[in-house]
Every structure is written in structure tokens, then in C-alpha cells.
Amino acid sequence: MAEETIFSKIIRKEIPAQILYQDELVTAFRDINPQAPTHILIIPNKLIPTANDVTAEDESTLGRMLTVAAKLAAQEGIAADGYRLMINCNRHGGQEVYHLHMHLLGGRPLGPMLARRE
Ligand code: AMP
Numbered sequence: 001m002a003e004e005t006i007f008s009k010i011i012r013k014e015i016p017a018q019i020l021y022q023d024e025l026v027t028a029f030r031d032i033n034p035q036a037p038t039h040i041l042i043i044p045n046k047l048i049p050t051a052n053d054v055t056a057e058d059e060s061t062l063g064r065m066l067t068v069a070a071k072l073a074a075q076e077g078i079a080a081d082g083y084r085l086m087i088n089c090n091r092h093g094g095q096e097v098y099h100l101h102m103h104l105l106g107g108r109p110l111g112p113m114l115a116r117r118e
């Protein structure tokens with residue numbers, strides 16, 4: 001069994017977060033350390049530690065994460081200008097919290113996808 005993270009407590013509303021959306025499959029809340037004017041995390045309610053751990057059973061949840069992202073982008077007023085959806089996996093991906101999450105970032109030009117190497 002995977003270890004719970006702080007995100008499970010946010011889902012159960014045991015610790016405060018700015019929850020923008022919740023249904024039976026996913027929860028979305030504002031990132032505590034925003035990297036852009038809009039920075040929202042969309043997560044499965046079920047504990048899936050990383051992108052490596054998704055299975056065919058999770059496909060409806062993963063699809064819901066994307067439709068909720070599109071809905072929230074429209075709600076935030078960033079849909080037309082555009083935004084970035086990002087999932088970090090494990091060490092090389094820079095994952096810090098081991099509960100799968102999709103970042104929704106926007107509200108300013110975000111620049112190239114990866115920092116350029118010197
Ligand atoms: P990642 O590096 O992809 O694992 O991203 C983890 C994200 O979770 C970071 O952007 C953190 O700022 C965010 N985060 C960590 N703890 C909280 C929290 N309690 N509430 C909201 N966002 C959080």
C-alpha cells in the first residue's frame with residue numbers, strides 16, 4: 001500500500017486548501033506556492049502515487065482530470081490565451097508529492113517548456 005500524503009488530507013478536508021472543484025473522482029485546489037497567476041492542482045481522489053502507477057481502471061479518472069482542467073481554465077479566464085498542463089513523475093520529473101497531480105498553469109506567457117541548458 002502506498003503511503004498517504006498531505007493531498008489525501010486535503011481531499012478529506014482535514015487540512016485547509018482552496019478547493020475549487022470536487023466530485024466523486026477528482027479534487028482541484030490552488031497550489032500553495034503558485035508559479036503563475038493561475039496555478040491549480042487537479043488530483044485523483046484515489047491514491048495513485050505516480051504516473052507509473054496508473055492502470056486501465058483509472059482511465060475515467062484520468063479523463064475527468066482533463067475535463068476539469070478545461071472547465072477551470074475557462075472559469076479562470078485563461079482558456080483563450082492558453083495554459084500548460086503538467087504531470088511530474090519521480091526524481092527526474094521533479095515530483096515532490098507522491099500523489100498523482102496535474103498542474104494547471106496560466107495567466108502569463110509561460111515561456112519554453114523546459115529551462116534551457118547552459
Ligand atoms: P510536484 O513537484 O509536481 O510534486 O508538485 C507538488 C506541488 O504541490 C508543488 O507545486 C507544491 O507547491 C504543492 N503543494 C505542496 N503542499 C501543498 C498544500 N498543502 N496545498 C497546496 N499545494 C501544495
